[in-house]
Structure formats: structure tokens, C-alpha cells
Amino acid sequence: MRIGLAYNLKPEPNAADEPPTTSDAFAEWDEPATIDAVAQALGRFGTVIRLEANDSFPHALALARPDIVFNMAEGLHGQNREALVPAICEYLHVPYTGSDPLSLGLALHKGRAKELLAYRGVPTPPFVWVEAPADVAQVTLPYPVFVKPVAEGSSKGVFTSNICANREQLEERVDWLLARYAEPVLVETYLPGSEFTVAILGNGAEAYCLPVVGLDFSTLPEGVPPVYGYEAKWVWDTPERPLAIFQCPARVPAPLYREIERTALDAYQALGCRDWCRVDIRIDRFGVPNVLELNPLPGIIPDPAMNSCFPKAARAAGLSYDALIQEVIAIAWKRLTGHDLTSAIPTRRAQPATVSA
Numbered sequence: 001m002r003i004g005l006a007y008n009l010k011p012e013p014n015a016a017d018e019p020p021t022t023s024d025a026f027a028e029w030d031e032p033a034t035i036d037a038v039a040q041a042l043g044r045f046g047t048v049i050r051l052e053a054n055d056s057f058p059h060a061l062a063l064a065r066p067d068i069v070f071n072m073a074e075g076l077h078g079q080n081r082e083a084l085v086p087a088i089c090e091y092l093h094v095p096y097t098g099s100d101p102l103s104l105g106l107a108l109h110k111g112r113a114k115e116l117l118a119y120r121g122v123p124t125p126p127f128v129w130v131e132a133p134a135d136v137a138q139v140t141l142p143y144p145v146f147v148k149p150v151a152e153g154s155s156k157g158v159f160t161s162n163i164c165a166n167r168e169q170l171e172e173r174v175d176w177l178l179a180r181y182a183e184p185v186l187v188e189t190y191l192p193g194s195e196f197t198v199a200i201l202g203n204g205a206e207a208y209c210l211p212v213v214g215l216d217f218s219t220l221p222e223g224v225p226p227v228y229g230y231e232a233k234w235v236w237d238t239p240e241r242p243l244a245i246f247q248c249p250a251r252v253p254a255p256l257y258r259e260i261e262r263t264a265l266d267a268y269q270a271l272g273c274r275d276w277c278r279v280d281i282r283i284d285r286f287g288v289p290n291v292l293e294l295n296p297l298p299g300i301i302p303d304p305a306m307n308s309c310f311p312k313a314a315r316a317a318g319l320s321y322d323a324l325i326q327e328v329i330a331i332a333w334k335r336l337t338g339h340d341l342t343s344a345i346p347t348r349r350a351q352p353a354t355v356s357a
Helices: 032-045 055-066 081-091 101-108 110-119 134-140 167-180 229-237 254-270 309-316 321-337
Strands: 004-007 045-054 068-071 127-130 145-151 185-189 193-200 213-215 275-281 288-295
Touching: 004 032, 004 055, 032 145, 032 321, 045 055, 055 081, 068 081, 068 145, 068 167, 068 321, 081 101, 101 110, 101 167, 101 288, 110 127, 110 185, 110 254, 110 288, 127 134, 134 167, 145 167, 167 185, 193 309, 193 321, 213 309, 275 309, 309 321
Parallel strands: 004 045, 004 068
Antiparallel strands: 127 185, 145 185, 193 213, 193 275, 275 288
């Protein structure tokens, strides 16, 4: 069996780069260690062909013709960047893991995702999005509000200073985000309750949640607001001094736990997600779980010392990192062929390979 691995490799940091608190251009891309770990896990099923999702990807994919592509590529340019690899796979009739281009495009555009969630009756914070500084005058949401770029992932553009208590603060943050990210800004009601993230595996009625991850904001530096954003993910949390921010399973009453799971699954189905996804949820002032966003290309850092939510939830469910990656591709293979992937396992484990254009 030939398995393509589609990825974006995070470039080495440059000493001339901006300070880490604002330099988030490649936050969504993966480190070599993550790509290597995924390739190793996939190697159980055959030859792994690494396909970097750059300008040469279409040609490399056409030459490789894998039986299936494990897609973890985030893309770089435009609001449809996460949909490009699946779209190219479909054009070339190559099967792939994960959600299709439509679901990936909807999920990345938080405003469009929230419109669909609201239409389907899935709770999500009240919101608008603004495309120009003058649009702030039309925002009628009560304060405080939270702002973020409408189409970014891995907490790009999500900072502790994005909570706005009044019109003056909102105008300042919207101006800054519009200038920096050159895309609309989502403005939504700030929810004061606890936050959770839910890892989901499977399809249709068989989709299920891994143990819910709860966030303990008391572990953040003293005086900062309860926001799990760029600083918490990439600045304050390091392998040397990890933040003990996650509780898995989340320590909440059983009825709320079940409601968090149900809300996450409802959101998963509403956007037509496939195989796997992570859903971020926060509790409103009435105690109701609200969906903040969906991540159909979830982060999967292998190092247990790093706070990577999907692997953490998998470990709590008794799944090793290799078993998690193998489960994702097995779920996709069953969806695509109707057969278990175990029937495709070779008698001898093949070594990972690299194909370049």
C-alpha cells in the first residue's frame, strides 16, 4: 500500500523575525518531529510518500499516485487554503483522509461556520464580522466582546488584548487586526464561563468523542485574562516549562459533560466534517455550552510534554500517538472502501519514502 503524507513544514526561526508574541505567520504548520511521527505511524500500513504542500504538490501527487493521502496540510494563502490539498486530490481522483474542501472552507471562515451552526440550532456566541474600520459603528453587541481574524487557525491573531470592554478598545483592535491579517474580523459576545475542547473521531452515527479536555485558566500568568490564545499556546507554554492548563477528562458534572459532547457532535455533523475534528466550546452566562470554532485539521504534536489537545485526549482514552494516527486513516479507509484497513497491511513493514517533484 502507498500512503501519501501531505503536510506543510514550519520554517526554521530566523533571528531577524518579529518577537514571538506577534510572529505567528507559520503557527499552523508542523515541526519536523510531528511530520516524522505521523510518517512512522503510517508506516505500519505500507510505503509512506512525503508530499510537501507547496507549488510542486499537484505534480508530485500526480507522479506518486498513492492509494490514499493522509492530509495534515494547512496551506498558506487565502481563505480557502485548507481546502486546496483535498481539492487537488479530488481533481486527480486520489482518496484522502479528513473533511472535504467545502467543510474545510466553511470551518476556516469562522463567520460562515457560525452562520451554519446558528441555522442548525447549535449554540454559538452572537456575532458579526467587520470588513473595514467604519463597520465598527454598526456593531450593536453588548460589551465585552472578543475579536479575532475570521479565517485563521492555531490561535493566529488571538491575543489576550482581544477582549474589548468598550467602543474605543474595539475600534483599536479591529484596526490593528484588519491591517495585520488583511481579512475580515469576527466580533462575538465574550462568554465568561469555562472552556473545553472536544476531539471527535468517526463518521455519521458512529462518530464519537474522546475524553473532553477542560482548560484551567488559573495556570496562566497572574493578571492575564482567561484566554487560551497565541501567548498561551506558543509563548508561555514551552517544553521546559509547560503550562498545566489541561484537565482530561474535564472535571465537570456529568450532565454538563454530556451536553458538551452532544454540542460538539452536533457541530461536527452540521458542517459535514469527516473522520476527525476538534471542536472548541465555551460556557455562556446561562451555563449553556457554545461552539467557538471547529478544527477539521487538528494539531497533533507528538511530544506529551507539549499541550496538544487531540493527542492528549487520545492518551486519556488509552490510544498511543501511533494508534491515533492509524485510527484516523483506518476510519477514512472504511468510509472510502467499506472495508477494514487491516486487510491492506503488508506482511513486512515498508520503510518511509520521500518523493520530490
